[in-house]
Amino acid sequence: MQIDIKRIAKLSRLRIEESEAENYENEMKNIISMVERMPEISDELTIDADNVMTLRPDELADVRISRDVMLSNAPKVVAGCVVVPKTVE
């Protein structure tokens, strides 16, 4: 099994140092060779009848958390908005 660790890192929005790449790749290969032992099962996936998820109705909830409080953990806020690097020129 070949693993393109750089590509996987890119898809994961992670950056891997050149010096770490080989280590990660070897560890991943070991894990993959463990999981490749899984048997073939000819069956279809179904939803667990004991745990059918019940979604809440899509309606406005009264959470009583102010905008300021809600934004209190954001790394950068200006005028009640989250600030991120420019995405369009």
Added chain:
Amino acid sequence: MNLYEYNAYELSSMLKDKKISSRELTASVFDRIEEVEPKVGAYLYTNKEAALAKATEIDNAIANGEDLGRLAGIPIGIKDNISTKGIPTTCASKMLENYKPVFNATVIEKLEAEGVVMTGKLNMDEFAMGSSTENSYFKSTKNPFNTECVPGGSSGGSAAAVAAGEAIVALGSDTGGSIRQPASLCGVVGLKPTYGSVSRYGLVAFASSLDQIGPFGKSVKDVALLQDAICGYDKMDATSVNRSYSSLYDGLSENIAGLKIGIPKEYFGEGIRPEVKAAVMNSVKELEKKGAIVKEISLNSTDYALSAYYIIACAEASSNLARFDGVKYGYRAQNCDGLVDMYEKTRSEGFGREVKRRIMLGTFVLSSGYYDAYYKKAKLLQKRILSEFNEAFNDVDVIITPTSPFEAFKIGERSGDPLAMYASDICTVTINIAGLPAVSVPCGFSASGLPYGMQIIGKKFDEQTILNTAYAHENIFGAFKMPTL
């Protein structure tokens, strides 16, 4: 005897009878924290002042004859991946070092209504990924029975705090063994409840289809009390199951005459220390003497469970942890050249090695061309594992296995090899895959004085039978003895 050494159920009576005050009890726990925390390192955050104020409030309420919960005034520690309003919830990650939730997890709301006294937030493996608490960004926690050894993980702080008397009871979370394995390594009782019985709202998600919050205590009764307080339907968790939950504490019985115990041979094979097997089988023999009927059973797919577990858990983690991008909360890298650069720098600097490895494994197994080969196969295996358990439960009431294949290991001994660390979970992951309840109870000690643990597995929502079995076992083998620190 110091107050911190008592069980919650004993302290609960002492508080109600006004023999002690919650303030005295809370002060005793904080004195103990000051005394042993430099050796154990169970906590990431403590707030003595707020805890003492809360204790006084509860004392006044008791004096006024107010109707309070059974855990009112009892000091409890909380794993640091459970959201606590205004109190740091870091998941032991640099990513959330300065994060203070703006809401409480449902379990915290329930405990507040009960009147508990929160001592602080407990150390863990980063984002609950690990089996030794060595993956914490901040520090590693030590095993109170031997401080050169790990306490297990990922809820290592919770298990160590209870074992060391730094909390009377504690909450942890269990995705593949993260309550039971540290409970086993620290000689305490830890329950992984049935999936859906305790709300996960406010638990920072690792693998949503496997995660479950659960209790730690020094005794089966304490675990039953805490589980009673946190279980129940919650509309905020779509996987919460709406049914009635009767009191496990009130239902406890040590009568196990006629109880059918299954012993799956696959859990006593290669990789399990002979001493661990002997300790578990010795316990089973004692249960047999009390009238239980023991039967050998087979769970054929056990060998593949660890593989299925790591695929499902990592796939879900890669998706869940996508939210940590430096935008709305948590760590953000500096000097970024555009949005994608910010995402990559933030995540690379904010996550530890194990977390990155699991995100990448999850991304890989879900990526185009590999989905059927890995993720779909793992989900089919999950279905098969559950049906094997269901079949086994047609013949037996509980299934008993070791909790961990070995006792606590030395700090650093397994941290360099992911597969050696993952082997810690071979007896516990199947239970999360099948969504079943299981409790770990102490069942003896190694020659060097480290605890062994036994896992009792039950049918979905049949926590009562596993706790009754655990209670009968505890009555045979005696109460928890706190290690000397």
